Amino acid sequence: NAGVTQTPKFQVLKTGQSMTLQCAQDMNHEYMSWYRQDPGMGLRLIHYSVGAGITDQGEVPNGYNVSRSTTEDFPLRLLSAAPSQTSVYFCASSPRALAGYNEQFFGPGTRLTVL
Amino acid sequence: GDSVTQMEGPVTLSEEAFLTINCTYTATGYPSLFWYVQYPGEGLQLLLKATKADDKGSNKGFEATYRKETTSFHLEKGSVQVSDSAVYFCALSGSNSGYALNFGKGTSLLVTP
Secondary structure (H helix, E strand, O other): OOOEEEEOOEEEEOOOOOEEEEEEEOOOOOEEEEEEEEOOOEEEEEEEEEEOOEEEEOOOOOOEEEOOOOOOEOOEEEOOOOHHHOEEEEEEEEOOOOOOOOOOEEOOOEEEEEO | OOEEEEOOOOEEEEOOOOEEEOEEEEOOOOOEEEEEEEOOOOOEEEEEEEOOOOOEEEEOOEEEEOEOOOOEOOEEEOOOOHHHOEEEEEEEEOHHHOOOEEEOOOEEEEEEO
16 A cells, blocks of 8 residues: 655756646545645645546646546646746645545655756 | 644754644634644654544644634644654644645744754
């Protein structure tokens, strides 16, 4: 049981490039989400999904796209990278959607630098 | 909207000292409250949680009580260890935000021998 996995661990992009951050979970969790962590800002929600085929925006969705074609995978796409997207990105999953008491399980993170 | 405010760090303590990290929240309804911990270079992991008023969450010697009257969820530990050095995040999950986690900004703790 690998839990929540993220690839890559580190990435450097040039402004304007696009890329996809991968996230997968093997726990059959309904709910998956993406956060970004910036110094002094805590974690902020980018997008989330309550099940396959269903996604919604979080607090800071601009510049990012997501899709959820399977229960296991929840990739995050940067359409045209900007220096403001330099951050550490965390994917998380939770057993049930719309159940606030559930623990969220976090991946190890992807450290992204945009030059 | 929902929000969480926690004391700013960094907090530096000597080993075996008493720890308190303050956390207060604003939310409508009855959110669940969490403390997550992030060790250097790692993702977040759940430390403890409480899902209703007056619940006490506890784990690894840490405790926090859900106080609805003061909208607080302060983290405490009676005797910290060097291995407790980490960043601690208070968070809430409620119906206002679709049950997504709403985090405080984090408090960095350094415990010295």
